[in-house]
Amino acid sequence: MAAKSKSKPKHIPQRTCVGCRQVLPKRNLIRVVRTEEGVRIDPTGKLAGRGAYLHDAKRCWEQGLKGSLANALRTSISEQDLVALTAYMDGLPEEAPEEEGAPQARTKIKEE
């Protein structure tokens, strides 16, 4: 059986990091959602609500928490939520561990 698997270019949803404004596949980003109870981190990407995306890098969160995140979510982040977001940020690496400058030519998608 010679089943040739043709690799079709798949469409990958792109999102903008509100910290550094880089556009990249959303699986490399952390979603933050504005919910009824406030601003929440959404690791599953399934929470309903207005969402914004940030790299998993402290630098981008710092930028985002300065105002661009609240802006993107069209809300103001309460002090309580800010504490939670800052605590989350503190657990992140300084910079995103990504392949900087990897061209879109070889887009390998790992299905997990």
Ligand SMILES: [Zn+2]
């Ligand atoms: Zn970023």
